[in-house]
Structure formats: C-alpha cells, structure tokens
Amino acid sequence: MSTATLPSRPPGPALAALALRQIRRGAVSVTAGCAGMSALVVTMYHDQALDPAALEALARNPAIRTLFGEPVALDDPGGFTVWRTGAILAVLLAVWSSLAATRILRGEEDAGRWHLLLSGRTTLTGAVRAHLGVLAAVPLAAGAAVAAAMIAAGASAGGSLLHGAGLAAAGFFFVAVGGLTAQLFPSRSAANGAAAAVMVLGLLTRMVGDGLTELAWLRWLSPFGLVALTRPFGADRWLPLGVLAVAALLLLALTAWLAARRDVGGAIIATAGGRPARTTLLGSVTAFAVRRTLRPLAGWVAGVAAYYLLIGLVTRSMTDFLTANPQFTEMAAQAGFTLGTVEGYAATLFALLAIPAGVFVAARLAALAADETAHRLALLLAAPVTRTRLLAAEAATATGAALVLITVAGVALWAGSAVAGAGLTLGDALAGALNVVPIVLLCLGAAVLALGWMPRIVAGVGALPAAGGFLWQVVADSIDAPAWIGVLSPFAHLAAVPASSPGWRAAIVMTGVAAAAALVGAVGYRRRDLRT
Amino acid sequence: MGITALRTENLSKRYGRLLAVDDLTLDVAAGEVFGFLGPNGAGKSTTIRMLLGLARPTTGQAWIFDTDAADVAVAHRRLAHVPADVALWPRMTGAEILDLLGRVGPGVDAAYRDELVERFALDVSKPAGTYSTGNRQKIALVAAFSTRAPLLVLDEPTSGLDPLMEREFRHAVGAARDNGQTVFLSSHQLAEVEAVCDRVAILRAGKLVEVASVAALRRLHRTEVSATFTGTPPDLGGVPGIDDLHRDGPVGVRFTLDGSPAAALHALADAEVATIAVREPSLEEIFLAYYGQDAR
Numbered sequence: 021m022s023t024a025t026l027p028s029r030p031p032g033p034a035l036a037a038l039a040l041r042q043i044r045r046g047a048v049s050v051t052a053g054c055a056g057m058s059a060l061v062v063t064m065y066h067d068q069a070l071d072p073a074a075l076e077a078l079a080r081n082p083a084i085r086t087l088f089g090e091p092v093a094l095d096d097p098g099g100f101t102v103w104r105t106g107a108i109l110a111v112l113l114a115v116w117s118s119l120a121a122t123r124i125l126r127g128e129e130d131a132g133r134w135h136l137l138l139s140g141r142t143t144l145t146g147a148v149r150a151h152l153g154v155l156a157a158v159p160l161a162a163g164a165a166v167a168a169a170m171i172a173a174g175a176s177a178g179g180s181l182l183h184g185a186g187l188a189a190a191g192f193f194f195v196a197v198g199g200l201t202a203q204l205f206p207s208r209s210a211a212n213g214a215a216a217a218v219m220v221l222g223l224l225t226r227m228v229g230d231g232l233t234e235l236a237w238l239r240w241l242s243p244f245g246l247v248a249l250t251r252p253f254g255a256d257r258w259l260p261l262g263v264l265a266v267a268a269l270l271l272l273a274l275t276a277w278l279a280a281r282r283d284v285g286g287a288i289i290a291t292a293g294g295r296p297a298r299t300t301l302l303g304s305v306t307a308f309a310v311r312r313t314l315r316p317l318a319g320w321v322a323g324v325a326a327y328y329l330l331i332g333l334v335t336r337s338m339t340d341f342l343t344a345n346p347q348f349t350e351m352a353a354q355a356g357f358t359l360g361t362v363e364g365y366a367a368t369l370f371a372l373l374a375i376p377a378g379v380f381v382a383a384r385l386a387a388l389a390a391d392e393t394a395h396r397l398a399l400l401l402a403a404p405v406t407r408t409r410l411l412a413a414e415a416a417t418a419t420g421a422a423l424v425l426i427t428v429a430g431v432a433l434w435a436g437s438a439v440a441g442a443g444l445t446l447g448d449a450l451a452g453a454l455n456v457v458p459i460v461l462l463c464l465g466a467a468v469l470a471l472g473w474m475p476r477i478v479a480g481v482g483a484l485p486a487a488g489g490f491l492w493q494v495v496a497d498s499i500d501a502p503a504w505i506g507v508l509s510p511f512a513h514l515a516a517v518p519a520s521s522p523g524w525r526a527a528i529v530m531t532g533v534a535a536a537a538a539l540v541g542a543v544g545y546r547r548r549d550l551r552t
Numbered sequence: 553m554g555i556t557a558l559r560t561e562n563l564s565k566r567y568g569r570l571l572a573v574d575d576l577t578l579d580v581a582a583g584e585v586f587g588f589l590g591p592n593g594a595g596k597s598t599t600i601r602m603l604l605g606l607a608r609p610t611t612g613q614a615w616i617f618d619t620d621a622a623d624v625a626v627a628h629r630r631l632a633h634v635p636a637d638v639a640l641w642p643r644m645t646g647a648e649i650l651d652l653l654g655r656v657g658p659g660v661d662a663a664y665r666d667e668l669v670e671r672f673a674l675d676v677s678k679p680a681g682t683y684s685t686g687n688r689q690k691i692a693l694v695a696a697f698s699t700r701a702p703l704l705v706l707d708e709p710t711s712g713l714d715p716l717m718e719r720e721f722r723h724a725v726g727a728a729r730d731n732g733q734t735v736f737l738s739s740h741q742l743a744e745v746e747a748v749c750d751r752v753a754i755l756r757a758g759k760l761v762e763v764a765s766v767a768a769l770r771r772l773h774r775t776e777v778s779a780t781f782t783g784t785p786p787d788l789g790g791v792p793g794i795d796d797l798h799r800d801g802p803v804g805v806r807f808t809l810d811g812s813p814a815a816a817l818h819a820l821a822d823a824e825v826a827t828i829a830v831r832e833p834s835l836e837e838i839f840l841a842y843y844g845q846d847a848r
C-alpha cells in the first residue's frame with residue numbers, strides 16, 4: 021500500500037459521532053431520569069393505600085388541573101403516574117431537547133468550529149441534518165425507556181407505550197423547534213429565547229385548555245396539549261400524537277430548507293448593519309452587567325407575567341368550584357394541599373415561581389462563565405477590575421433582576437385575580453411571591469460555587485436547588501417517601517405564604533447556606549486560572 | 553538603572569505534567585519596546601496571562617511597575633492589553649465596546665482614540681458580531697493604544713492585520729515609544745520585531761534561551777564569507793578571526809568571520825581572489841536558528 025490519504029468515506033457517520041459526543045452525557049441523564057421517575061411513581065402506587073375519592077376530588081380542582089393537566093385514570097398506577105409526572109417530564113424533555121439543539125447547532129457555529137467542519141465535503145444542510153438526527157433519537161430513547169420502565173414496574177403495556185410515545189413526540193417536537201431557531205437567529209441566546217417563548221406559549225395554551233372547559237379545543241394548538249389529549253390509560257388516543265409528529269416533521273423540513281439558504285456562521289434573521297452607539301450603562305462593570313441582563317430579563321418577565329396572570333384569572337373558576345363543593349376543600353387539606361382559600365391556592369402556585377427565578381439566576385451566572393470561555397473577559401479584566409468585583413457586580417445584578425421577576429409575578433397574579441374578582445390583596449400576592457427568595461438565593465449560591473470550582477456546569481448546578489429540588493419534592497410526595505428524604509428539598513421548608521406567615525427560620529438557614537456557598541465559590545473564582 | 557516596567561522572578565507555570573513556563577526571570581525597563589518571541593507552544597501567552605493576573609503562577613512572581621501583578625486593581629491602572637484572540641460581545645457595536653473599555657479602563661485619550669479609529673479604517677458603527685478577525689484585533693489595539701497606559705502588553709496583535717494596517721501598528725508603537733511608554737510585544741512577525749523592538753527575549757519550551765538587543769543579537773552571529781581564487785586557494789587555517797573553514801570546490805573556500813576582519817583581509821589580499829561574497833545572516837535566520845534547536 022502506498023496511498024497516504026484515508027480512503028474516502030461518506031461524512032455522515034463521523035458527523036453523527038461528533039454530535040453524539042456532545043450530547044451523550046445529558047442524553048443518558050435525561051433518559052435515566054425520566055424512566056427512573058416514572059418507574060418509581062408506578063411502583064410506589066402499589067404500596068400505598070391512596071383514597072381514590074380524595075385524589076379524584078383533588079384532581080378536579082381547576083388549579084391543580086391547570087398545573088398538572090387533566091387527570092385521566094387516577095385509579096390506575098399508570099394513569100396516576102401520567103398525571104403526576106407526565107407534564108413535568110414533557111417539559112423537562114422539551115427544555116433539554118431545545119437547549120441541546122441550539123447548543124450543538126448555533127453554539128458550535130457561533131464558536132467558529134463549523135467553519136472548520138464544513139470546509140470538507142459536508143454541506144451545512146448535511147451537518148444540520150446529521151446533528152438533528154442524532155438529537156431526535158434521544159427523546160425517542162427516553163420515551164421508550166419510560167414505557168419499558170413503567171411496564172416493568174407493573175403498569176399496563178398499552179397505556180405505558182402511548183405515554184412513552186407522547187413524551188418522545190414532545191421532545192422530538194422541541195428538537196425541531198431548537199433546530200429551527202438555531203437557523204433563524206444569529207446567537208445561541210437569541211435562539212434559546214425564541215425556543216423558550218414557543219415552550220411558554222405551548223404551556224400557557226395547554227393550561228388554559230385544561231383549566232377552562234369551554235376553551236378545551238386550545239389544547240390541539242399546543243405540543244403539551246396534544247400530549248395530554250392522548251389520555252393514556254383512559255381513552256388511549258393516538259391521533260393527537262400523529263398531529264404532533266407531523267408538525268415536528270414539518271418544522272424539521274423547514275429547518276433543512278432554511279439551512280440550505282444561509283451562510284455558515286450566518287442566520288436567516290441577519291444581524292443589523294450599522295447603528296449609532298448606545299452608550300448608556302457602559303460606565304462601570306456593574307452598569308455593564310445590568311445592560312447585559314436587561315434583554316434576557318425582558319423575555320423572562322414576559323413569560324412569567326403571562327403565566328401568573330393566567331393563574332390569577334383562573335382563581336375565579338376555582339373559587340366558584342369551591343363554593344359549590346365545600347367538601348373538596350377539606351379533602352384537599354387532608355392530602356396536604358392548602359387549596360381551600362385563594363391564599364392557599366396562591367401560595368401553592370407561588371412556590372413554583374422559585375423555578376423560573378432560580379433558573380434565571382443560574383442562567384445569568386452561566387452567561388458569565390460563557391463570556392469567560394469565549395475569551396470575552398480578557399479585555400474587561402485587563403482593566404483595573406478585580407474578579408471579585410466582576411463577580412459581585414454580576415451576582416448583585418442577577419439578584420436584583422430576579423427580584424424584579426418575582427415582583428412582576430406577584431403583581432401579575434394579583435392583577436389576574438383582581439380581574440376575576442377573587443379578592444387577593446396586592447400585599448398578600450407580593451408576600452407570596454417574595455417568599456421564594458431564599459430558594460433563589462440558594463440557586464445563586466450554588467451557581468457561584470460552581471463558577472469558582474466547576475465552571476463548565478454553572479447552569480446545571482445553579483438550577484439544582486430550584487428545578488432539582490422541585491422534582492425531588494414531587495417524587496418524594498408521590499411515593500410517600502420517609503420524612504428525611506422529603507426535607508432534602510428546599511421546597512419542603514417553604515411556608516405557604518400568604519396562607520400562613522413566612523417561615524423566617526427556614527429562610528434564614530437557606531440564606532446562610534447560600535451565602536456560605538457563594539463565599540466558597542468566590543474564593544475559588546479568585547484563585548483559579550481563568551479560561552479566558 | 554532606570555525604572556522597571558515589568559519584572560518576573562523565577563516565574564513558572566505547570567499544567568499537569570507540562571511545565572509551560574519554566575523559571576522565567578525577565579526585566580523590562582520603562583520606555584523599552586521589548587519583543588517576546590518563541591515557537592508555538594513556547595509559553596508566551598501563558599507568561600502574558602500570568603503578567604495580567606488571569607493565570608496564577610505555580611511558583612515565582614511578576615511585578616508591573618513594582619506592584620505585584622496579582623494585585624490587578626492597582627497594577628492594571630498602568631497597563632493596557634491586546635489578547636491573542638480578541639473576542640467581543642457580538643451585539644455591541646465597535647464604538648460601544650471602545651466606550652466601555654475606555655470607561656472601565658485606566659483612562660482614555662479620546663482624541664487619540666478617534667484618530668486611531670481613522671488610521672485603522674474601522675467602521676465602529678457595526679455590531680462586533682459582523683467584524684472580521686482583523687477588525688476585532690483593531691478594536692482591541694485602538695482600545696489599548698488610546699489608554700496611553702505606561703505599559704502595553706500585546707500578544708500577537710498583528711496576526712490578523714493586512715500590511716497596510718501593520719504599518720499603522722508600527723506607527724502607533726513608534727508613537728508610544730516617543731511618548732515614553734513601554735511595549736511588551738509577543739509576535740511571530742519577525743520583520744515587525746526587527747523594525748520596532750529594542751530588545752528581544754526568546755523563549756523555547758518554557759525556558760528563556762536569549763535576551764539581547766537586536767543589534768547584539770546580530771553581533772552574536774558571525775559574517776559568512778565565500779571566496780573563489782584564480783589559482784589554488786591559500787591556506788587560511790590559523791588566521792585570527794576565521795572559523796568554520798571549508799573548501800568549496802577546487803578553487804573556493806567558505807568561512808565565518810568573528811571579530812575584526814583585518815587579518816583575514818590581509819591573508820586574502822596575498823592570494824589571487826577572483827570573487828568574494830560577504831553575507832550577514834538575516835535576523836530571521838538568527839531567530840530560526842534559535843527556534844529550530846530541539847523544539848517542543
């Protein structure tokens with residue numbers, strides 16, 4: 021043999037391998053997480069003596085329905101699992117799928133790595149297709165794993181398969197959404213923002229459709245609504261899944277079509293040409309941090325405000341329902357939910373606010389880590405600016421912005437409930453919203469800790485107290501876990517404000533833990549080498 | 553001795569098993585234009601990152617005008633920097649980035665900044681995301697030079713510039729020198745180093761192999777002489793100053809000259825010289841000789 025070059029092979033498998041390398045860890049965790057959570061809830065259903073009547077009553081509450089979707093077959097272990105975990109897992113898969121898609125498409129392209137990749141025989145469309153193909157396999161695998169795990173845990177096969185297929189379709193749809201926004205927008209954050217907007221709209225549409233019977237048809241317009249319409253372990257309908265799969269395939273086709281019509285490194289929505297300089301908020305590191313936070317904050321505020329306005333508006337249907345059926349209030353209370361009053365309902369839903377606010381804070385610190393990785397901090401840190409000052413500016417800005425987000429949520433719920441005439445005071449609404457601040461601070465502390473010692477995983481670690489803590493609590497509640505397991509979630513320590521008075525002790529402890537984590541993180545950040 | 557602008561003492565940086573910078577001791581006087589050379593991976597950027605406090609030395613220490621380099625709040629008031637690969641916030645325009653860096657930096661000469669923007673032919677109204685590599689570098693250069701900081705630490709600042717812009721760069725370095733500023737310049741452009749630097753340090757595999765003025769570096773290297781004769785070449789062995797003597801064909805010789813050429817010229821004059829060629833090695837050849845030895 022005298023030939024020096026490798027024999028020519030089609031680039032497909034190499035591209036797929038590249039895509040796989042970038043997502044394999046997340047893919048495994050997401051698949052294992054979905055399957056594990058589903059199996060756990062199915063298994064534990066056997067072991068606990070649930071009172072079906074109480075559950076049924078609870079599930080008919082519009083608030084709970086708005087939140088967790090319409091209950092279908094709560095007397096069945098599979099049906100209960102679908103109701104308790106289905107919406108959460110669908111959102112989890114959707115978030116992971118769209119984030120992964122924008123990361124390995126737009127993120128890699130942004131970093132300039134695709135110029136190298138595409139200098140060979142691969143076309144842009146080919147690369148996009150190969151990456152999305154690999155990515156699409158992940159929700160399919162997760163759905164299959166969920167179905168298998170549920171069947172293994174004892175749920176009936178038909179419902180389990182349909183539920184798994186529904187989750188897979190939701191994830192698949194958001195792979196396509198992420199792929200599409202990665203073609204449309206010139207930066208990863210813009211692509212993520214657009215995908216998040218689709219997700220929030222889908223969720224809100226599903227919630228309105230589930231909560232208000234007269235608007236039930238809206239669910240056909242939402243990916244999450246379509247998944248809910250399959251009604252596993254009940255009506256077992258496959259048609260909505262077909263609709264969702266076709267929609268996803270259309271989006272994928274559109275993605276490929278758009279990819280063929282743009283430059284490598286470019287986007288369909290082009291960056292604006294020249295413009296006059298806007299020099300506000302450039303005077304100091306803190307001002308600059310505020311400037312970079314404003315745009316993402318606007319997006320988060322829009323989503324959160326819409327959600328809490330909606331929650332506020334449905335308080336009316338819930339209060340009507342409770343007036344008509346007073347016995348449910350009591351049953352709900354027995355099951356651990358303080359839904360009997362508007363305040364209790366608000367408290368339950370405000371606890372959820374910790375998730376967007378906490379994830380927001382984590383995302384801001386992750387943006388600082390991303391600036392570092394992208395070498396953008398070198399110019400800033402060549403100025404007489406210490407790392408401590410930079411970090412403090414960033415952390416303070418993120419906290420301030422989170423407070424804005426929280427306040428907006430409180431006002432939105434209050435406004436919605438006022439329109440519906442539910443009689444929640446603005447003070448109560450704000451107190452309920454601000455009640456989640458300690459969990460948000462925990463997220464900030466965790467994110468700073470990660471920035472100091474494990475800068476690659478700032479977003480994940482930072483979101484853990486809120487998103488992870490919430491999932492932990494849901495699982496712990498669903499399987500009736502021993503108390504010491506439940507208390508590991510910060511949500512277990514959140515008082516039901518405004519239904520009851522704030523738990524100052526827990527708030528102080530959480531804030532202290534957050535401060536300690538932030539301090540350790542700041543020390544690490546000062547000492548380590550910057551990757552910039 | 554004058555003021556020291558930049559000083560390192562036994563500076564080392566270890567990455568796992570790799571000693572990226574090995575016991576580096578350097579002293580750059582204020583007002584000097586100092587070239588920092590070496591092959592890829594020699595440790596130049598790593599040294600600069602330690603000077604800027606972006607990376608922590610494993611051992612040793614660095615000072616910027618007698619301030620510990622780790623004390624960036626103080627040290628960076630007298631320094632400006634152009635990083636090896638300039639990354640900017642893609643949605644901000646060039647003007648906004650210059651404004652930001654001017655306001656958080658050690659001060660800015662706004663008139664000079666505008667002049668530099670003109671000279672480097674920058675369109676600062678465009679978002680940085682649309683800039684080419686060279687344009688990004690120009691933004692960083694304009695930001696650095698317009699601070700008029702006493703010390704400029706530049707890491708391959710011209711790697712993306714076209715020859716015209718490179719000329720502007722040399723002009724700006726000249727202006728900085730006239731202004732009494734110190735320039736610490738890491739570069740692979742040997743012609744540029746030769747044109748602007750007073751002294752150079754050559755780093756190889758993390759170790760300092762030479763620090764000398766450009767003139768001294770030339771002097772260290774000997775003149776090459778080759779001559780042919782009409783008859784038999786004379787015996788030049790033992791003539792003072794002549795080294796590396798070789799026969800070059802039946803009528804030619806080659807040798808290198810060290811020190812005064814007087815004795816060698818005498819010896820040649822006595823023979824029948826047909827042709828003679830005297831050649832100074834280019835600085836490039838001198839550098840390459842340093843780079844070539846046992847590269848990493």
Ligand SMILES: Nc1ncnc2c1ncn2[C@@H]1O[C@H](COP(=O)(O)OP(=O)(O)OP(=O)(O)O)[C@@H](O)[C@H]1O
Pocket residue numbers: 567570572590591592593594595596597598599636
């Ligand atoms: N963060 C790091 N982790 C591990 N090794 C590193 C790291 N940064 C640099 N190195 C190694 O240290 C050595 C010196 O790198 P450095 O970037 O300083 O070289 P350089 O002289 O600037 O080269 P070039 O001329 O290519 O810019 C290289 O071998 C490099 O691989």
Ligand SMILES: [Mg+2]
Pocket residue numbers: 596597598636707
């Ligand atoms: Mg370098």
